[in-house]
Amino acid sequence: MALYNDQGIVLRSYPFGEADKVVIILSPNRGKLRTVAKGVRKTKSRFGGRLETLTHVDLVLYEGKNLDMITQVSIIEAFPTLRQDLDRVVAAGTMIEVADFVAQEDEPTLRLFLLLQRGLRALDGGDVHPDLLTGYLLKAAEIIGVAPALTHCAGCGATDGLTRFSFAAGGVLCDRCRTPGSYALREGLTGYLAAIATSDLSALPEPDLSMSRESLGVTRRFLEYHLERGLDSMALLDA
Amino acid sequence: MFEPPVQRLVDELARLPGIGRKSAQRLAFHLLNAEETDAVRLADAITSMRREVRLCTRCFNVTAEEECSICRDLRRDTSIVCVVERAQDIPVIEKTGEFSGRYHVLGGAISPIEGIGPDQLRARELLDRIDAENITEVIVAANPTLEGDATAMFLARMLKPLGVKVTRLASGLPVGGDLDYADEITLGRALSGRKEL
Ligand SMILES: [Zn+2]
Ligand SMILES: [Zn+2]
Numbered sequence: 001m002a003l004y005n006d007q008g009i010v011l012r013s014y015p016f017g018e019a020d021k022v023v024i025i026l027s028p029n030r031g032k033l034r035t036v037a038k039g040v041r042k043t044k045s046r047f048g049g050r051l052e053t054l055t056h057v058d059l060v061l062y063e064g065k066n067l068d069m070i071t072q073v074s075i076i077e078a079f080p081t082l083r084q085d086l087d088r089v090v091a092a093g094t095m096i097e098v099a100d101f102v103a104q105e106d107e108p109t110l111r112l113f114l115l116l117q118r119g120l121r122a123l124d125g126g127d128v129h130p131d132l133l134t135g136y137l138l139k140a141a142e143i144i145g146v147a148p149a150l151t152h153c154a155g156c157g158a159t160d161g162l163t164r165f166s167f168a169a170g171g172v173l174c175d176r177c178r179t180p181g182s183y184a185l186r187e188g189l190t191g192y193l194a195a196i197a198t199s200d201l202s203a204l205p206e207p208d209l210s211m212s213r214e215s216l217g218v219t220r221r222f223l224e225y226h227l228e229r230g231l232d233s234m235a236l237l238d239a
Numbered sequence: 240m241f242e243p244p245v246q247r248l249v250d251e252l253a254r255l256p257g258i259g260r261k262s263a264q265r266l267a268f269h270l271l272n273a274e275e276t277d278a279v280r281l282a283d284a285i286t287s288m289r290r291e292v293r294l295c296t297r298c299f300n301v302t303a304e305e306e307c308s309i310c311r312d313l314r315r316d317t318s319i320v321c322v323v324e325r326a327q328d329i330p331v332i333e334k335t336g337e338f339s340g341r342y343h344v345l346g347g348a349i350s351p352i353e354g355i356g357p358d359q360l361r362a363r364e365l366l367d368r369i370d371a372e373n374i375t376e377v378i379v380a381a382n383p384t385l386e387g388d389a390t391a392m393f394l395a396r397m398l399k400p401l402g403v404k405v406t407r408l409a410s411g412l413p414v415g416g417d418l419d420y421a422d423e424i425t426l427g428r429a430l431s432g433r434k435e436l
Contacts, residue, residue: 012352012353017257018257047422048421048424048425049383049422049423049425049428050422050424052385052424053352053384053385054385055424075422075423075424078423078424078427080424080427083385083388084388084392085392086389086392086396089351089392090351090389092351093350093352093354094351096351096352097354100352232353232354233352233354234354235354235356
């Protein structure tokens, strides 16, 4: 039992007991932290809004048997602009959902943490790039180790005639390697995805709105296939 | 493990929110040792609540009638509606005595993370009420959380094109608190909801 310092981004929280909350935090050092904030649901709680979802916080925690107890919290970054726009909040919801699913307890996740931080910062700025979420999902896939092959055939490594895409095969396929389950992608889409995948989230390539929608759709379904679950938050985008 | 009839009650009580195994046992033994009429009265209160109470067909508040007492009250302003997440939020707002319109119980909040969208809430029903009741103003009394914010933003997007004024409960500094203890998020809300004096 000891006090320790850490920081992280609040992923979500849910009511616990009379006035407490369990707060799930993504820490770069310890992975997913499951913490309890005593009395946080009372309107006069000393925690105030500091433990709201999507807040990057600095913490002092008291190690517990199951849940670590938050004793002090201060805000590092609150992403205020992002909170004021429904579309941005929905996109942030998907970023959070993926990070929450991928992160494990007691497993450092610096890359995932930095990805989430960059994603939220991009949503907090001026105009949001139409391919931001696609870029985020592609980078998340890379961190998990399931990055889709985009510049070469996932079957034989060929770099030309890449006309098919297969979730199971792990990316694009050439005409010779095409499998029954693979499907044709629109001309230029794999190149478009490859350019997004290799760019920083803050410096994505010039968007092509005729490509953006399909890019996100393919990336989403690819990730859902490999995570073996649907992304609930993205159902809101369909609505 | 207790005798089966006792254990059964302990198990049921322990399923209630905020009641752990220990409290459930204490309550069960209290009822065991109490006058039989006390225990029967409690059981009867539970069954008759379930039998007699239903949801108001207009606002989805709990009621024993077709419509709840607030919807039936002719003195209330029918042009203004306060949207709440849950029926138990209504008495809290009623106690302030500051609101004289009707309510609409949404049944939850939009959650971008859990994928709870307007289709899982009574948003459609609210939309239908706008024309039918000539509603001109909607006050969103959602919790001051990310989910509450998303709900308010969604309702504004849905209702503003209809010419409905959509406002949200100002949230900010807790009464009795010191300004220098406020966090950035709370303070930011207080600033954006500021009021001319
Ligand atoms: Zn091939
Ligand atoms: Zn009613």
